[in-house]
Amino acid sequence: MTLILIAIGRVIGCYSYNPFIFEKGMIILKKIMIGVIGKTGSGKTSLINSFSTISNHEFEFIDTPGTLALADQIEEKTSNLDYAIFVLPANEKFSGESFALWQLLKYYQIPTFIFINKVDLKTWDKKELDQNLKEQLGSSSILFNDKLRDESLEEIALQDEVLLDKYIKDGHISEEDIRELIAKRKVYPYYVGSALNRDEISTFFNGIKRWYELSNKNKSSKTQRFFDASFIYTVKVKEDDISSCIKALRKIENENPRLNVKWIKQLDEIQVNLMGDLAGKVLEDRLKKDFNIQAQIVPAQPLYKETVNSSVEGVGHYSPLRHYSEVHLIIESGKRGSGITFDADCPWTVLPRNWQEVVHQEILTEEIPGVLIGAPIIDLKFTLIGGISNLAHSGSEDFRKSTRRAVRQGLMQLKAMNQCQLLEPFYRFKLILPEENVGQAIQDISQMSGEVKISDHRGSIVTLTGMAPVSEMQNYQKKVSSYTHGLGYLSCVFAEYRNCHNASEVIESYKYDPENDINFPIDSVFCLNKINTQIRWDQVDKYCLYPMKN
Known part of the structure; x- marks a missing residue:
């Protein structure tokens, strides 16, 4: 037995792929992993079942989900395949989902056999079918059967220059050459x-048995996922379950990092990224089954943010009895996407270093809300230009309170000048749909205040790309499915924050009153004649002790 094993090992050692494994003293044949890919209703499962009636020792056929709402599962299975079978129903038009799945196979460079299914449901013409397939998937899609015809051999030869020269010279193509072209995704x-x-x-x-190549091992080295797109969803649970739900979602996130679990403090809600409503249902079931958490997952409301379009000096004073602090900040707009930045242009002789550090930390760590709807502020630069402390009465908490007041007082000034700006998140989208629906899509996206362009047109399928507000795109997939009769596919991923397209409407709906926000007051507190006195934000400049810059 030992000699036989050694001999077999020497024989198979000459191949780049070892088809055998040794387990518990037995030689076991490794099976070729073939994924069966196709949209829901294409007949994938029926195809796998039909294979079960055939004696099979070489292949393991792997079913994949038929909807891109479960793209994570599809991609997880696809990335490690040896070969794929791409199933297309003959009785349906080529859909956006099918095109996206085809692009997935291309991304991972999986050698692919195509099966045109359900031909019994439609009278089909070979020439028309071949033409349509080549329009959608390219000239490398070639009809195979028991015996390759000369016309098929010519098409095969045209896919490779070296092979074409050989075919012209010899009038012959070897089976080894064809297997190699299939393995390299040239056919x-x-x-x-x-x-x-x-x-x-x-x-x-x-045909699969004849044309697959044993040495082909297409284990992907891709580090970035193909389906990076997702929609933002809110996970609603009972208040008592919030902590345990976040912990459960973190565990699931370890398996799927694109879940991107976040606790949104401003909205008091958990948000996750998902490919669609069906993925939300799957996550609900997982939370219930594995963690006994009853959750409802719904499309999230957009998280708005606020910035400014000009600059101003903000003043905050906090000196009730036995407390003392005053802070002066220049507030100005920063570069889009820069977040919150801080600088100091104030000598330590004016405001000691320890108090400047408190101001610095308060600006960068405290989420001070804006004054339009109370949303987080973003893309602002703060420069400390002055302040006053008292050796006996100043404390860290005093400077934290005066810093918040300085920020809010400056924002109120800018609001009065109409220089506060509401921002909203925008998706970068890809919309794949039949060419007859392009006009409808472009009109819809334009009405959303979005940007759109045609980035690809292959056969009857068009790919549109662009940017649009999250608030408008969040439920657009349902409309796409309706007007394309299920043939359209929309994918979105967060891109950036831009000026809100309907700011007045949003501000009105929030009904936020900054003067009644007790957690982040806009007025200052002075001790006048030994009496704690609140001074309105628009009067502070008349009472502040450190001189205003302007």
Whole structure:
């Protein structure tokens, strides 16, 4: 037995792929992993079931979800395949989802066989089918059968310059050459049949058996996922379950980092990234089954933010009895995407270093809200230019309170000058749909205050790309599905914050009153004649002790 094993090891050692593994003293044949890919209703499961009636020791056929709402699961299975079978229903138009799945196979460079299924439901013309397939998937899609015709051999030869020269010279293509072209994704053999009726299933199975290459190992080295797009969803649970739900979601996030679990303090809600409503239902079931948490997952409301379009000096004073602090800040707009930045242009002889550090930390760590709707502020630069302390009465908390007041007082000045700006999140989107629906899509996106362009047009399928507000795009997939009759596919990913397209409407709906926000007051507190006195934000400049810059 030992000599036999050594001999076999020497034989198989000459191949780049070892088809055998040794387990518990036995030689076991590794099976070729073949994923069956296709949209819901294409007949993937029927095809796998039909293969089960055929003696099979070489292949393991792996079913994949048929909806891109479960793109994470599809991609997880696809990235480690040896080969793929791409199933297309003959009785349906080529859809946006199908095109996206085809692009996934291209991204991971998976050698692919194509099966045109359900031909029993439609009278089909070989020439028309071939033409349509080439329009959608390219000229490398070539009809195979038991015996390759001369016209198919010519098409195969045209896919490779070296092979074409060889074919012209010899008039012959070897099976090894064809296998190599398939393995390198230069040729996609397609077969026609009916999985449900088992028409041509044996022919297709034998074709895979004949044309796959044993040494092909396409384990992907890709570090970035193909489906990076997702929609933002809110996870609603009982208040008592919030902490345990976040912990559970963190565990799930370890398996799927794109879940991107966040606690949004301003909205008091948990948010996650998902591919669609169905993925939300799957996550609800997972939380219930594995963690006994009853959750409702719904499309999230957009998280608005606020910035400014001009600059101003903000003043905050806090000196009730036995307390003392005053802070002067220049507040100005920063570069879009810069976040919150801080600088100091104030000598330590004016305001000691320790108090300047308190101001610095308060600006960078405290989420001080804006004055339009109380949303987080962003893309602002703060420069400390002055302040006053008292050796006996100043404390860190005093300077934290005067810093918040300085920020809020400056923002109120800018609001009065109409220089506060509401921002909203924008998605970067890709919309794949039939060409007859392009006009509808462009009109819709324009009405959303979005930007759109045609980035690809292949056969009857068009790809639109652009940017649009999250508030408008969040539920647009349902409308796309309706007007394309299920043939359109929309994917979105957060891109950036831009000026809110309907700011007045949003501000009115929030009904936020900064003067009644007791957590972040806009007025200052002075000790006048030994009496604690609140001074309105628009009068502070008349009472402040450190001189105003302007």
